[in-house]
Amino acid sequence: MFSITNSVGLFGMNAFPVTVEAEVSRGHTQFDISGLPDAGIKESRDRVRSAVSSVHIPFPKGRVLVNLAPADVRKSGSSFDLAIFVALMQATGLLPQQMPDSLFVGELGLNGMLHSIRGVLTMTMLARKNGFRAIYVPAENVREAAVIDGIEVYGIRTVSELLEHLQGTHPMQPAEVFEPVISRSRETVLDFCDVRGQVKARTGMELAAAGGHNILLVGAPGSGKSMLANRLPSILPEMSREEILETTNVYSVAGQLSMVHPLVTERPFRSPHHTVSAAGLIGGGSIPAPGEISLAHNGVLFLDELAEFDRSTLEILRQPLESREVTISRAAGTAVYPCNIMLVAAMNPCPCGYYGSTQKKCTCSRKQVTSYLGRISGPLLDRFDMHVDVDPVAYEDLASHDKAESSAVIRERVEKARDRQKARFAGTSIYCNAMIPDHQLKEFCHLEPAAEGLLRAVHERYALSARTYSRMQKVALSSADLHGHDAITREDIAMAVQFRGFESKYLN
Numbered sequence: 001m002f003s004i005t006n007s008v009g010l011f012g013m014n015a016f017p018v019t020v021e022a023e024v025s026r027g028h029t030q031f032d033i034s035g036l037p038d039a040g041i042k043e044s045r046d047r048v049r050s051a052v053s054s055v056h057i058p059f060p061k062g063r064v065l066v067n068l069a070p071a072d073v074r075k076s077g078s079s080f081d082l083a084i085f086v087a088l089m090q091a092t093g094l095l096p097q098q099m100p101d102s103l104f105v106g107e108l109g110l111n112g113m114l115h116s117i118r119g120v121l122t123m124t125m126l127a128r129k130n131g132f133r134a135i136y137v138p139a140e141n142v143r144e145a146a147v148i149d150g151i152e153v154y155g156i157r158t159v160s161e162l163l164e165h166l167q168g169t170h171p172m173q174p175a176e177v178f179e180p181v182i183s184r185s186r187e188t189v190l191d192f193c194d195v196r197g198q199v200k201a202r203t204g205m206e207l208a209a210a211g212g213h214n215i216l217l218v219g220a221p222g223s224g225k226s227m228l229a230n231r232l233p234s235i236l237p238e239m240s241r242e243e244i245l246e247t248t249n250v251y252s253v254a255g256q257l258s259m260v261h262p263l264v265t266e267r268p269f270r271s272p273h274h275t276v277s278a279a280g281l282i283g284g285g286s287i288p289a290p291g292e293i294s295l296a297h298n299g300v301l302f303l304d305e306l307a308e309f310d311r312s313t314l315e316i317l318r319q320p321l322e323s324r325e326v327t328i329s330r331a332a333g334t335a336v337y338p339c340n341i342m343l344v345a346a347m348n349p350c351p352c353g354y355y356g357s358t359q360k361k362c363t364c365s366r367k368q369v370t371s372y373l374g375r376i377s378g379p380l381l382d383r384f385d386m387h388v389d390v391d392p393v394a395y396e397d398l399a400s401h402d403k404a405e406s407s408a409v410i411r412e413r414v415e416k417a418r419d420r421q422k423a424r425f426a427g428t429s430i431y432c433n434a435m436i437p438d439h440q441l442k443e444f445c446h447l448e449p450a451a452e453g454l455l456r457a458v459h460e461r462y463a464l465s466a467r468t469y470s471r472m473q474k475v476a477l478s479s480a481d482l483h484g485h486d487a488i489t490r491e492d493i494a495m496a497v498q499f500r501g502f503e504s505k506y507l508n
């Protein structure tokens with residue numbers, strides 16, 4: 001007997017339809033699966049065999065052949081187990097021969113239990129797009145799938161539960177559509193009210209948050225760089241539904257969602273240690289998994305102690321930072337992961353940490369300072385829209401009893417600035433000022449004549465790169481958004497210039 005059923009495969013973020021065909025014919029007892037890579041075949045066979053015996057059904061006698069089509073696409077993972085089981089049950093006559101509107105994904109355990117798999121959200125999106133009526137997923141993945149409406153989602157705990165449902169003896173109800181509650185776990189969020197003094201650095205963080213700009217914090221030890229960076233999430237705007245789905249998709253594929261957190265509703269904040277490998281940062285593996293930069297999608301990637309990172313590891317960030325996606329090529333195919341991030345980095349200006357400080361004398365030689373700063377390449381520096389000098393906190397500020405402005409107040413201003421950007425970029429795929437492509441700069445950045453004059457003067461004085469020229473305008477536009485006006489003024493440009501001090505202060 002021959003049967004056919006539907007499943008989905010996954011490579012990177014890319015889901016693709018797979019049909020599972022099963023044929024039981026006379027001959028020697030044998031069970032073969034074709035169309036899977038070698039290692040997967042044996043294991044999948046064993047799991048399916050065990051699941052069949054868990055429901056006390058004798059394994060089909062004779063020659064059992066299962067084929068996963070298309071054969072020329074490399075398939076991996078264990079997510080086809082459930083569809084293979086269903087196809088076998090169809091071929092033995094225990095289930096209807098044809099269920100063309102249903103799709104099955106899930107890994108089988110040895111006793112017929114279903115185990116969670118990666119990428120269920122992505123798979124469900126594909127299923128709906130391709131017009132399926134129902135998708136059957138492991139119970140642990142059901143909430144992730146139920147975010148998608150317009151398709152029935154069934155969460156399956158065991159294969160016997162699935163059989164009873166499909167045979168009609170114990171029909172199940174599809175899961176209710178899961179509406180994400182956009183909330184912030186406010187208690188756990190670090191607050192800007194703890195940061196005393198540091199007026200300039202606070203302004204810098206607010207401006208960066210307003211436009212989604214990459215920002216580099218440079219300063220002496222203990223000046224509060226890590227403290228400032230760790231508080232950035234508390235002033236970032238809430239995620240849109242679109243962003244939630246995008247980021248959840250990355251976590252779904254990375255297998256990092258749980259029943260408790262089926263959706264990523266808070267902007268990610270990733271701070272990998274400086275010993276992170278290139279693959280850990282950018283993504284990798286034979287079937288490429290997303291790296292830290294993609295797990296930070298629509299959020300923040302924080303590189304603390306930037307100068308301690310391996311230089312070649314940092315260099316590979318350059319291209320993804322520009323294109324806002326990572327492309328990883330393998331023999332098996334090419335995976336593309338999004339990485340629309342705000343890059344935040346902190347570093348000391350020299351080995352002793354006090355170069356350029358007004359408070360303490362630097363004990364490093366000129367050569368030491370140059371070689372320390374040289375660990376960050378010019379092109380990478382260029383990718384920071386803003387540099388902030390973080391000076392040690394003044395004693396009066398530390399001793400003062402006044403509470404500084406809280407994150408909630410700052411966030412309100414940031415949200416207002418982002419509302420202006422939402423209106424500005426309506427109908428485009430741009431979310432914030434930092435994302436404006438250079439060729440559309442003229443379209444969105446309108447400079448008043450005085451602003452134009454200042455920009456020209458600064459450009460000539462510091463021989464800025466073309467990239468810096470456009471980045472400064474985007475930062476100035478965020479300043480305009482924070483202040484609630486459309487055209488960029490001289491003050492906005494001055495604000496952007498103020499946060500470009502690194503080259504002039506440290507590198508000349």
Ligand SMILES: Nc1ncnc2c1ncn2[C@@H]1O[C@H](COP(=O)(O)OP(=O)(O)OP(=O)(O)O)[C@@H](O)[C@H]1O
Pocket residue numbers: 194195196197198219220221222223224225226227228346347348393
């Ligand atoms: N502006 C500030 N207001 C209040 N406390 C501060 C401030 N700056 C620093 N501190 C205190 O100093 C500690 C160290 O700050 P933090 O770790 O952010 O410094 P850092 O600049 O990252 O130093 P390093 O260069 O050594 O990494 C903080 O935990 C905090 O207690």
Ligand SMILES: [Mg+2]
Pocket residue numbers: 225226227304305346
């Ligand atoms: Mg620090």
Ligand SMILES: [Zn+2]
Pocket residue numbers: 350351352353354355362363364
């Ligand atoms: Zn020094």
